[in-house]
Amino acid sequence: MKTGNFNMIRTMVLAVIAGLCISITSYAQDTKKPTVSLREAQQDFVNLGFGMFIHYNIPTYMNDDWADPDASPSIFNPKKLNAEQWAKAAKSANMSYGCLTTKHHSGFAIWDTKTTDYSVMNSPYKKDVVREYVNAFRKQGLGVALYYSILDTHHKLRPGHITPVHIKMIKQQLTELMTNYGEIKALIIDGWDAPWSRISYDDVPFEEMYTLIKSLQPSCVVMDLNSAKYPAEALFYTDIKSYEQGAGQHISKESNRLPALACLPLQENWFWKESFPTTAVKSPEKMIKENALPYNQIYCNFLLNVAPNRDGLIDDNAIVALKEMGKLYQPVSSLPKFPEGPAPIISPNLAKFKPADGSWSDDMNIMDFGNDDNFGTSWSSNPSVKNPWFEIDLQKDQRFNTIVITERRPNINSYRLEYFSNGVWKPLTSGNETNKVKIHRFESVWGGKVRILIDGSKSNPSIAEFGVYNERRL
CATH class of the missing domain: 2.60.120.260 (Galactose-binding domain-like)
Structure with missing residues (x-):
């Protein structure tokens, strides 16, 4: 073999090896274990302090929070949807993050999902609302969280009807949400192992879903709104203990020792109603002085729901109230650290219903x-x-x-x-x-x-x- 050819081949081989090394290094960097521990992620979420829950989905266009699962996507037709208005309103209240209802109990997805035709992409709007939301909130320097319902009445994902196809759909949808929208601070899950949904952690395997989410977003805290069932002294099937105050769930200001979330709607309902623009909202002073500020001192993040209207905008009375809250609530760099405690229980209970x-x-x-x-x-x-x-x-x-x-x-x-x-x-x-x-x-x-x-x-x-x-x- 000629020396020139040998040198050329050697150069090519070295280039291939170098490329493989770069690929391997890149792969190792992409798949390395998270530097943030679960405890650090939990504390980071608590430190967010005050956020905006955004219930916006197909129930917005009906008169019931529990929407008709056969409602046509054609009713989802906002004329002026402006996620930047939502983000600026949150910023005016000195909130630090938002959380949007990507899919509620009736199964309508407001992102560009490949799993179903029952989505915003088949509505007159035809735009990915989750994308608009995450872009707008990040533009204002705010964190991003997402809400997702396991209960899905449109796709018959309900007790006694759950199939392997349903499990596959949930995994695909969670994968889309956890890979297509950048860093997600928290995933709030609803309609799972609740007395009213009756979908157990065996019907839809919690540990599998939890492990999937963590594999895609290791620092994302996974929160199931299951407080009605489980004791307040330990974390069962959740990274963060949740309290839906409107449902009578109230955190103890004296005894809480867990990283927690308390949520409440600014109006009487979670989704927008025709009466909202002319009905007084809850007192901004009470929202801050009786909720956000005292809760922050007991390891609890306060998430206040503000529902956009059918045009896709937050009503003027809510905008005014949020600005008032911003005068009363000043975020701090860190909040009290919650006490050391055991890691969450996330596995199936082998003893359940056994003799x-x-x-x-x-x-x-x-x-x-x-x-x-x-x-x-x-x-x-x-x-x-x-x-x-x-x-x-x-x-x-x-x-x-x-x-x-x-x-x-x-x-x-x-x-x-x-x-x-x-x-x-x-x-x-x-x-x-x-x-x-x-x-x-x-x-x-x-x-x-x-x-x-x-x-x-x-x-x-x-x-x-x-x-x-x-x-x-x-």
Whole structure:
């Protein structure tokens, strides 16, 4: 081979290798683990302090927040939609971020989705509203969050009708929202494991969705509006504890220890109604002095809903109120740091509805209430029992690495956990936690049964929920 040819080939090979190195380096940079921990992301969200919830979707063009799932996309026809007006209004109130309803319970998508024809792209407007929103808010230096409903009545995504096609659609829609619009500070999910939606975390697998979102946006906090069901002392299936005040959910200013969100509409409804322009909004002073400011001091972000009208604009009375709020609310660089605590529970509960046994209890508080997925009911051992115990039969040997005991009130203060494997009860861990929610994480074991032996309690022991989980861990 001639020297010139050899040098040319060598140069080409080196160039290819260099290109591969650049590609590999670039890939490594794109897929590297996030530098922001979950705790840091939670605190960053709390530090946002005050934001604008924007309920704007096909219910805006009806007289009911729960829109007709067969309503024609043709009614979604704003004449003057101006997301920059929304962003400037938020800025005037000294808000730091916004959150837009990308899809509400009736399933109408207001972004350019490839998953369904039931979207804004088949309406007279034919523009991606999510794109306009994120661009406008970022232009004003504001953060961006999104709202997404799991319940979707147009696509028959409701209890008893959920299919693998529905799961695929949810994953595709979440992927679109998490990849096409830049950094998303928070994803607020609704219509999932709520008493009224009745879509469980098994029907639509929470851990799969959570892991997908985090793989696409590692620093995005995932928030499910499930506060009505779960206790206020721990994070179950959410990174941020939520309180929908209009539904009677109120954060405790005395005892909250979790990163939290409280939300409330400026008017009586979440979506715009014909009465809004001529009806007084809620007091700007109360919104700030009784909500935003005190909540910020207890690790809670306040999200105030402002609903655009059918032209796609915020009404004048709301604009005036937001400016008044800006005079009363001054954002700070950092807010109090929430106390250290366990990571959220995000995995399926292996103990749910499995056969349960326990020491003698009254018929109204029998052992089946200890794992019925209802934190309002309990197994309670009879006061005369000297050595109370409660047991779950998993019905087959399974791997697990987490147990969570939730009481109706703090009571049990000394206990042992054991698991049954190869015909023998083996010690798992012991505890003397006095918290209402007792979370134990440990190295994975295999077993067919799990039990708690209670050595000490203030009164006869009572367990609202006994959970067993096999968490994904790196």
